[in-house]
Amino acid sequence: GEDVEQSLFLSVREGDSSVINCTYTDSSSTYLYWYKQEPGAGLQLLTYIFSNMDMKQDQRLTVLLNKKDKHLSLRIADTQTGDSAIYFCAERSTGRRALTFGSGTRLQVQP
């Protein structure tokens, strides 16, 4: 079955770059997503990447996809205290509507 893994915790200083990593096992993944969850809130889609892309940039966010190694990363440039949240990697396989989520990475941004 599908499996998505992330490291649990990342701490950075304000102004630094953050890199959150994710690995997945399903080779039929078509879309890969990054969601953000702030305390007590629902999930907010940050960005996504289609499996035939290597990179996607959206303002301070850069997504890198290494399909051969099944590795996805999210880089947040100039990290701010407002970026403190849990970040979930998720994948969607061909023919399957539901998302498979990783365990989430808690990002702590120190002033």
Place this chain on the structure above:
Amino acid sequence: DTAVSQTPKYLVTQMGNDKSIKCEQNLGHDTMYWYKQDSKKFLKIMFSYNNKELIINETVPNRFSPKSPDKAHLNLHINSLELGDSAVYFCASSQDSGAYYEQYFGPGTRLTVT
């Protein structure tokens, strides 16, 4: 306007009770989902409905019964609540003819079973 709404936001109840959580989306989407987030923040799909038809049922106990009266609503009824049912339940919706099948999530319902 709230895209995906859930009621109630908090639900505290005793073991053995029956409770329902309601979800509504005003996005015109054709697919709705229920996810469960446990205390370790792990999110897992429970059910999915497409145009009122059940399409995903992920090994969820029979005590959980989803009901979709129309495309915009997906309710979750739970019978004989157990301690292990305590979690945050998220409703989501998507339009499967869209370019990248973005799922929009509701704010969650925190269920505490005592």
